[in-house]
Amino acid sequence: MLTMDVFKSNAFSATSMTAAVDKVGYVPGLLGSIPGLVVPAPVRTTDIFIEDRGTEAALIQTDQRGAPPKARGGEQRKVRSFRTVRLAQSDTIHAHELQNIRAFGNETELQALQVEIARRQFLMRRDLELTRENLYLGMVQGLVKDADGSTIYDWAAEFGQTIPAEVDWDLDNASPASGVVRTACNVATRSILRGLKGLGGNNVQIVGLAGDTFFDNLTAHSEVRQTYLNWQAAADLREGNAFQQFSFGNITFINYRGTDDGTTVSVGTDKCKFFPVGAGIFQEALSPGESFEFVNTLGKPLYSMIVPDKDRNMWVKPEIYSYPLPVCTMPQALYRARRT
Numbered sequence: 001m002l003t004m005d006v007f008k009s010n011a012f013s014a015t016s017m018t019a020a021v022d023k024v025g026y027v028p029g030l031l032g033s034i035p036g037l038v039v040p041a042p043v044r045t046t047d048i049f050i051e052d053r054g055t056e057a058a059l060i061q062t063d064q065r066g067a068p069p070k071a072r073g074g075e076q077r078k079v080r081s082f083r084t085v086r087l088a089q090s091d092t093i094h095a096h097e098l099q100n101i102r103a104f105g106n107e108t109e110l111q112a113l114q115v116e117i118a119r120r121q122f123l124m125r126r127d128l129e130l131t132r133e134n135l136y137l138g139m140v141q142g143l144v145k146d147a148d149g150s151t152i153y154d155w156a157a158e159f160g161q162t163i164p165a166e167v168d169w170d171l172d173n174a175s176p177a178s179g180v181v182r183t184a185c186n187v188a189t190r191s192i193l194r195g196l197k198g199l200g201g202n203n204v205q206i207v208g209l210a211g212d213t214f215f216d217n218l219t220a221h222s223e224v225r226q227t228y229l230n231w232q233a234a235a236d237l238r239e240g241n242a243f244q245q246f247s248f249g250n251i252t253f254i255n256y257r258g259t260d261d262g263t264t265v266s267v268g269t270d271k272c273k274f275f276p277v278g279a280g281i282f283q284e285a286l287s288p289g290e291s292f293e294f295v296n297t298l299g300k301p302l303y304s305m306i307v308p309d310k311d312r313n314m315w316v317k318p319e320i321y322s323y324p325l326p327v328c329t330m331p332q333a334l335y336r337a338r339r340t
Contacts, residue, residue: 029133030256031140034207038136038326039283042298043084048285048325052078052159080159084287084299084325085152087131090307091120094315117318121304124320128302134265135326137258139282140209140275142331153327161332164191169272171217172340181223185249188274188335195333200279207277208253211269214339215241215255218272224248274335281330287323299323 031037041048093116131147138144142163144152156163169184170176192206210218218224219241227248245254251274258265267273275282286299294303301324307317328334 029129029136030254031133031136032129034277036278037282038139039280040286041283042286042300044288044296044298046287046323047081047083048327050080050082050327050329052080052329082153082158082285082325082327084285084323085135087128087322087324088319089124089127090317090319091124092315092317093117093120095313117306120318121320124318125302128320128322130259130265132322132324133258135324137209137265137267139284139326139328140334141273141336142328142334144326153325155328156331159329159331161330163331163334164195164336166271166336166338168340169214169218169337170340171214171221176222179223181218181221182249184337185251188337189250191335192274192276192333196276196279196281196330199281199330199333200276203278205277206251206274208251208272208274208337209256209267210253210272211267211339212242212255213269214272214337215253217339218248218253219246270339272337272339274337276333279330279333281328281333283327283329285325285327287325289321289323 097116134147135144135152138152139155142155144155146152155161167184167187169181171181173180188208189206193204196204228246241255243255243257245252247253253272256267258267262269286301288294288297288299289303291303291305294300301322303321305319305321307319309315
């Protein structure tokens with residue numbers, strides 16, 4: 001017979017539940033799957049400190065032999081503190097929902113219950129993964145926003161930098177000038193590399209997240225099609241490449257698929273957001289959980305626990321938590337374009 005006391009077993013402790021949720025399937029997001037984009041940074045505190053210092057190379061003035069060398073100017077350092085955010089969600093399993101859980105085949109009642117818990121965890125984790133994708137999308141644009149659209153952190157304002165103004169690529173021009181798209185790619189690339197101030201060296205790759213109309217106009221552009229005409233990839237261009245990617249002008253363009261409503265998580269159908277991969281400017285701090293088991297431990301991406309109804313013993317609440325902070329340390333190395 002299944003009783004509510006089962007939730008007091010070690011199998012449902014906060015530590016065990018956190019270990020179990022790591023094995024539950026998840027809904028992947030594009031940005032979280034790009035190798036080298038986000039550098040994880042687990043911390044033991046709720047606040048992180050970011051040091052900003054000027055390290056640009058400077059010309060050395062010539063002088064006479066025998067003269068004392070001029071001292072190098074001191075570095076201007078600034079240290080700022082930022083707090084990680086809290087993401088939390090719960091579900092409720094009532095006693096009457098467990099009434100008909102019985103052993104089936106080789107399953108025990110405890111195993112059946114664990115399956116139900118895992119199902120609830122999956123649904124909650126799916127929401128958290130979508131939320132993390134939204135945070136990442138804000139991070140690569142330098143403006144991290146909450147679910148209600150309010151700003152969590154404007155990284156350009158925080159670090160006193162400026163993101164270049166959005167550029168019109170004029171992709172709907174019926175008679176475009178020769179080489180105009182490749183020139184636009186070069187301008188974007190130079191802007192990003194100069195904004196990085198040497199970070200990443202020669203290993204930086206540039207990605208452009210393109211909305212549907214921007215991507216369609218780009219792949220249909222005469223210059224792009226002419227470039228691919230003699231390539232095997234030309235067949236893919238004719239097919240449209242919905243939600244796929246291709247390279248042009250040393251930039252990887254991805255037709256970004258956000259939420260199906262086109263607004264909740266989206267780059268905008270006429271827009272393209274450019275950012276560098278491999279430069280290390282995107283980091284995600286992860287703070288530890290709130291319960292005693294995790295005090296002063298390195299943060300994990302997700303935490304899970306069971307909260308019982310101690311008064312009436314009529315329900316339990318599976319809960320899931322995360323304490324991330326996606327950071328863009330060089331928002332001046334971002335770039336934006338629109339279709340027209």
